[in-house]
Amino acid sequence: xxxxxxxxxxxxxxxxxxxxxxxxxxxxxxxxxxxxxxxxxxxxxxxxxxxxxxxxxxxxxxxxxxxxxxxxxxxxxxxxxxxxxxxxxxxxxxxxxxxxxxxxxxxxxxxxxxxxxxxxxxxxxxxxxxxxxxxxxxxxxxxxxxxxxxxxxxxxxxxxxxxxxxxxxxxxxxxxxxxxxxxxxxxxxxxxxxxxxxxxxxxxxxxxxxxxxxxxxxxxxxxxxxxxxxxxxxxxxxxxxxxxxxxxxxxxxxxxxxxxxxxxxxxxxxxxxxxxxxxxxxxxxxxxxxxxxxxxxxxxxxxxxxxxxxxxxxxxxxxxxxxxxxxxxxxxxxxxxxxxxxxxxxxxxxxxxxxxxxxxxxxxxxxxxxxxxxxxxxxxxxxxxxxxxxxxxxxxxxxxxx
Amino acid sequence: xxxxxxxxxxxxxxxxxxxxxxxxxxxxxxxxxxxxxxxxxxxxxxxxxxxxxxxxxxxxxxxxxxxxxxxxxxxxxxxxxxxxxxxxxxxxxxxxxxxxxxxxxxxxxxxxxxxxxxxxxxxxxxxxxxxxxxxxxxxxxxxxxxxxxxxxxxxxxxxxxxxxxxxxxxxxxxxxxxxxxxxxxxxxxxxxxxxxxxxxxxxxxxxxxxxxxxxxxxxxxxxxxxxxxxxxxxxxxxxxxxxxxxxxxxxxxxxxxxxxxxxxxxxxxxxxxxxxxxxxxxxxxxxxxxxxxxxxxxxxxxxxxxxxxxxxxxxxxxxxxxxxxxxxxxxxx
Numbered sequence: 001x002x003x004x005x006x007x008x009x010x011x012x013x014x015x016x017x018x019x020x021x022x023x024x025x026x027x028x029x030x031x032x033x034x035x036x037x038x039x040x041x042x043x044x045x046x047x048x049x050x051x052x053x054x055x056x057x058x059x060x061x062x063x064x065x066x067x068x069x070x071x072x073x074x075x076x077x078x079x080x081x082x083x084x085x086x087x088x089x090x091x092x093x094x095x096x097x098x099x100x101x102x103x104x105x106x107x108x109x110x111x112x113x114x115x116x117x118x119x120x121x122x123x124x125x126x127x128x129x130x131x132x133x134x135x136x137x138x139x140x141x142x143x144x145x146x147x148x149x150x151x152x153x154x155x156x157x158x159x160x161x162x163x164x165x166x167x168x169x170x171x172x173x174x175x176x177x178x179x180x181x182x183x184x185x186x187x188x189x190x191x192x193x194x195x196x197x198x199x200x201x202x203x204x205x206x207x208x209x210x211x212x213x214x215x216x217x218x219x220x221x222x223x224x225x226x227x228x229x230x231x232x233x234x235x236x237x238x239x240x241x242x243x244x245x246x247x248x249x250x251x252x253x254x255x256x257x258x259x260x261x262x263x264x265x266x267x268x269x270x271x272x273x274x275x276x277x278x279x280x281x282x283x284x285x286x287x288x289x290x291x292x293x294x295x296x297x298x299x300x301x302x303x304x305x306x307x308x309x310x311x312x313x314x315x316x317x318x319x320x321x322x323x324x325x326x327x328x329x330x331x332x333x334x335x336x337x338x339x340x341x342x343x344x345x346x347x348x349x350x351x352x353x354x355x356x357x358x359x360x361x362x363x364x365x366x367x368x369x370x371x372x373x374x375x376x377x378x379x380x381x382x383x384x385x386x387x388x389x390x391x392x393x394x395x396x397x398x399x400x401x402x
Numbered sequence: 403x404x405x406x407x408x409x410x411x412x413x414x415x416x417x418x419x420x421x422x423x424x425x426x427x428x429x430x431x432x433x434x435x436x437x438x439x440x441x442x443x444x445x446x447x448x449x450x451x452x453x454x455x456x457x458x459x460x461x462x463x464x465x466x467x468x469x470x471x472x473x474x475x476x477x478x479x480x481x482x483x484x485x486x487x488x489x490x491x492x493x494x495x496x497x498x499x500x501x502x503x504x505x506x507x508x509x510x511x512x513x514x515x516x517x518x519x520x521x522x523x524x525x526x527x528x529x530x531x532x533x534x535x536x537x538x539x540x541x542x543x544x545x546x547x548x549x550x551x552x553x554x555x556x557x558x559x560x561x562x563x564x565x566x567x568x569x570x571x572x573x574x575x576x577x578x579x580x581x582x583x584x585x586x587x588x589x590x591x592x593x594x595x596x597x598x599x600x601x602x603x604x605x606x607x608x609x610x611x612x613x614x615x616x617x618x619x620x621x622x623x624x625x626x627x628x629x630x631x632x633x634x635x636x637x638x639x640x641x642x643x644x645x646x647x648x649x650x651x652x653x654x655x656x657x658x659x660x661x662x663x664x665x666x667x668x669x670x671x672x673x674x675x676x677x678x679x680x681x682x683x684x685x686x687x688x689x690x691x692x693x694x695x696x697x698x699x700x701x702x703x704x705x706x707x708x709x710x711x712x713x714x715x716x717x718x719x720x721x722x723x724x725x726x727x728x729x730x731x732x733x734x735x
Contacts, residue, residue, distance in 0.1 A: 033428065034428050034429050035428065035429045035430035035609065035615070036429065036609055036610060036615065037606050037607075037609040037610025037611070038610065039606070039607075039610035040609070040610045040611070040613060040615075040616075049611070050702050050703070051613055051702055054699065054702070058699075062428075062616060062700075063699035063700055064629075064698055064699045064700055065616075065700075068428070069428070070428060216693055249690075249703060250690065250702070250703035250705065251702065251703075254704075254705055255690075255703040255704060255705035256703055289705060291705075291707070292707070332603070332709075332710070366606075366610070
């Protein structure tokens with residue numbers, strides 16, 4: 001009964017706001033600075049389009065106008081934005097291995113991200129993403145404080161093929177399908193999968209990265225980051241990676257077709273010996289835009305040294321996974337999505353993950369969407385109890401940036 | 403109680419988010435400001451009338467057949483509805499004639515920006531061998547031999563006919579060809595019914611997905627800069643534009659960003675007139691221009707739907723304002 005009341009409230013508010021006439025211009029930091037509409041950089045908030053990805057690569061300067069781009073002191077508007085989600089969340093978790101009830105069925109404010117970014121000089125830009133600590137209470141989801149991103153981008157002018165250098169904490173280029181800028185609340189399982197190295201791809205990293213756009217549609221990236229959280233002594237970079245992608249008839253995120261490939265290698269500390277051991281990962285991905293429909297797909301595969309394999313040290317730890325997502329713009333202000341995620345773990349672990357997610361977002365304004373989403377996840381619980389973990393997640397919420 | 407707080411917080415945040423924003427930002431397109439003529443060429447009624455006569459007078463050309471108005475005709479948006487123009491002796495030029503509407507606000511004149519003022523631009527076509535084909539010395543001599551012109555120049559400038567006086571008079575006249583009160587101007591002034599819904603959607607595309615405003619910004623809808631869109635770069639001997647003036651390889655294939663006010667009046671489009679209609683131009687940009695070694699980084703394939711293209715065209719049509727009605731004057735004898 002309460003659930004129905006919550007849904008009714010949200011539906012009423014959404015209807016009122018959908019009918020509210022607006023110039024549609026009230027917008028977060030970058031758009032405020034330039035007077036842009038959000039769709040300059042976003043296919044739909046939060047997903048970046050071709051222009052937005054280039055803007056990010058270019059250190060948050062308008063490409064070709066770096067000399068005229070006002071810095072944060074001269075821009076005239078504070079370079080600050082925020083994002084939060086407010087709505088109804090229903091998580092039904094069936095975990096035979098745990099007596100704790102993790103179900104959720106309530107209206108709540110979920111998450112608060114604070115952003116700042118902009119131009120420091122014609123050759124440098126910055127971006128910050130900070131999540132403040134929030135003590136949970138009924139109606140407000142708890143949140144640990146963390147600096148999710150804090151980086152500076154240095155624009156290398158000559159030679160142009162050198163690209164731009166990003167230093168600090170950032171989302172590395174080996175996450176071409178970003179879990180931070182996705183339409184869905186459900187995570188990309190292959191990006192969230194820690195394996196035995198405690199380094200989910202989705203985790204932002206501290207280090208440095210060089211990104212260059214060369215010729216017709218080529219983009220190269222390479223970097224070194226701190227990497228595995230299982231290493232306590234982050235006194236040297238532990239993970240190195242390279243990525244190459246080629247785009248046709250557009251850059252891929254919002255037009256044309258893109259294929260990419262990447263390889264990572266790093267070290268993680270073995271729990272039993274305390275020594276640093278090697279691991280590698282590689283992945284291929286594609287983004288295909290067919291008019292209003294976008295298909296995203298990624299396949300990833302990883303190997304960790306047998307001494308890292310806590311499930312059975314007799315052999316190396318091998319895993320692989322994939323995601324396929326289809327987004328379809330129903331009209332200028334609505335997008336529907338469907339995704340399937342799969343992670344295959346070694347037989348000695350037997351905790352394969354499968355998730356499917358469907359939903360839709362209706363944009364009341366470019367920076368405010370009401371999102372309906374249902375996701376079902378199954379994790380094999382083989383060796384522990386023989387019973388699988390299942391969760392069903394339903395949400396109807398406002399996702400907004402301001 | 404707490405769910406009520408959450409709901410109240412939701413409503414408060416959403417109401418704050420929908421409040422109309424102030425216009426502003428590096429790329430905002432505001433109304434045209436009052437025009438300030440250069441200190442060395444103040445506007446006077448007599449000078450403007452003299453400039454109008456010179457503008458429409460074909461005697462400024464070598465064979466007395468081509469005037470400024472031949473290519474910049476008030477009946478065709480103060481431009482010309484041909485891809486490129488035909489000058490003296492039937493010679494065909496390589497570039498489209500831009501409009502003089504609001505040209506007074508432009509920092510550079512000509513597609514390659516070689517003239518930094520209307521005064522300098524005014525003399526260019528006179529001695530261009532494929533446009534009016536005359537020499538400045540001959541024009542001065544011819545006009546001084548016309549008593550009506552000699553009298554008017556002495557009245558306005560206190561001198562005989564000079565090239566400086568010709569340039570200043572024509573420029574003064576051109577500074578009166580200013581547009582005003584377009585539907586867009588009325589809309590941003592608060593008249594929410596001034597533009598159609600399609601044009602309003604087009605404005606959002608212009609300032610967003612279409613990426614138009616990154617170059618077509620400011621009161622004239624031009625950033626007063628130069629960009630390479632790849633126009634003509636697929637031809638065997640392409641027009642290299644601004645690079646011919648600056649000799650800078652970085653300017654290879656770059657042309658001036660034209661203003662978009664009254665653009666619906668001035669087809670065909672682009673520096674070579676290669677796109678016939680506004681829809682054709684939108685299609686050109688939607689395809690990402692023509693790839694070449696110096697394509698501007700702001701030129702990206704866009705992926706507009708047909709409706710979005712139509713909306714964008716509707717917005718550009720809403721930039722059409724009122725322009726002073728000018729008749730061909732009686733010319734001095």
